[in-house]
Amino acid sequence: MGNALRFLCEKCFRPRTSEGGHGIDALGRDLFHFENTGQVPEGLSQHVEASKKTQATWYTKILVAWKEDPANNAEEAAILIVKTLQKHHKVNVEGLLAFYGLPDPAAIVQAPEEFPQKRPEGVKYELHTLPVAPKAVADGDTITVYVDTKNPRESAEVPISVQKATIQRREARARGDYARADAIQKQITDAEYRVFDASRNGEDILARKYRIRLRGVDTPESKMPYGKEAKEALLNLVEGKCLRILAYEKDRYGRTVADVYSGDVFVQEFLLRNGWGWHYTDYDKRPQLSQ
Incomplete structure (x- = not known):
């Protein structure tokens, strides 16, 4: 039992650092954490100009979209964020993508038909x-x-x-x-x-x-x-x-x-x-x- 529990903790529930990055895995963990605590990641404010309250609004919207059609890779995650936050300031969307090390949205929009898979x-x-x-x-x-x-x-x-x-x-x-x-x-x-x-x-x-x-x-x-x-x-x-x-x-x-x-x-x-x-x-x- 002890080994199984350590196994779970190490694989999917590692605490986040404040530096950002780590792609889709970090985004998934942060969405999970936000759903349970209502807290946005530490360090995100260094990449965006929005308040914590506005950041929470983003994560609420992204969480809903993620549950409807979860992303399977970095490209899908970036597209999900861009589409979900399309009415928000571009500089903040780009900052959020940069925080997770996700691809630039301009590069993804050229081939939207590939993601997400039906x-x-x-x-x-x-x-x-x-x-x-x-x-x-x-x-x-x-x-x-x-x-x-x-x-x-x-x-x-x-x-x-x-x-x-x-x-x-x-x-x-x-x-x-x-x-x-x-x-x-x-x-x-x-x-x-x-x-x-x-x-x-x-x-x-x-x-x-x-x-x-x-x-x-x-x-x-x-x-x-x-x-x-x-x-x-x-x-x-x-x-x-x-x-x-x-x-x-x-x-x-x-x-x-x-x-x-x-x-x-x-x-x-x-x-x-x-x-x-x-x-x-x-x-x-x-x-x-x-x-």
């Missing part, structure tokens, strides 16, 4: 995960992921019993009754949720568990020939990453059939092109994956 037909919803732990990959086509319930879609679906159990567990830990806290954690886990302790600014994270079945690809089982290699290939792609998941449906085992993106990499396509699996047509008929 969701494929049939996608029912989109998930953004916490960092994937090493033990989360069962084989070459199945991953267990966790999604923060602070996400608006998730927060509305948390059962009352899980909410109460989370409070009871926190109270048990506060009075040092760790046996009781562990027992409550099991209740939460049985409900397909999990509490990660002190993972966000010293606060606990309640996350929902999803078992993901990669759509359109089948790989050997772990104990079959090349099964171990296929599992390692997937693990190398997703370990420690916050994944973007486009969900389509449930399979007969209750897993979420989905497209998975690790950064800019379309995971299924990578596995197929490198020979770690074959096209599985039960849930997918896309010709580009059958080639």
Whole structure:
């Protein structure tokens, strides 16, 4: 448990410095921090002429746009900011981009059709995960992921019993009754949720568990020939990453059939092109994956 918590903290919840930079990852962390605290980044005022109140207005608008269609790379992030803040002073927009080390807007506007990519037909919803732990990959086509319930879609679906159990567990830990806290954690886990302790600014994270079945690809089982290699290939792609998941449906085992993106990499396509699996047509008929 301790290693898993340190893993989460180190990968996605590092504190920001005041110097800015670090691109899309820093922007994502700052939006997450703003959503939870209402605070804009330290040091931003050195790059823009606007007041803290105006900066907060920017982040509110950017956060809404980000939730509707999250950016996957620096170019998409820059376009999102430019479009969202198009009615604000150009010098401030450019200062905000410079703070994160994002591309110049003038260079991006020349090719707006490339970003952002549209969701494929049939996608029912989109998930953004916490960092994937090493033990989360069962084989070459199945991953267990966790999604923060602070996400608006998730927060509305948390059962009352899980909410109460989370409070009871926190109270048990506060009075040092760790046996009781562990027992409550099991209740939460049985409900397909999990509490990660002190993972966000010293606060606990309640996350929902999803078992993901990669759509359109089948790989050997772990104990079959090349099964171990296929599992390692997937693990190398997703370990420690916050994944973007486009969900389509449930399979007969209750897993979420989905497209998975690790950064800019379309995971299924990578596995197929490198020979770690074959096209599985039960849930997918896309010709580009059958080639």
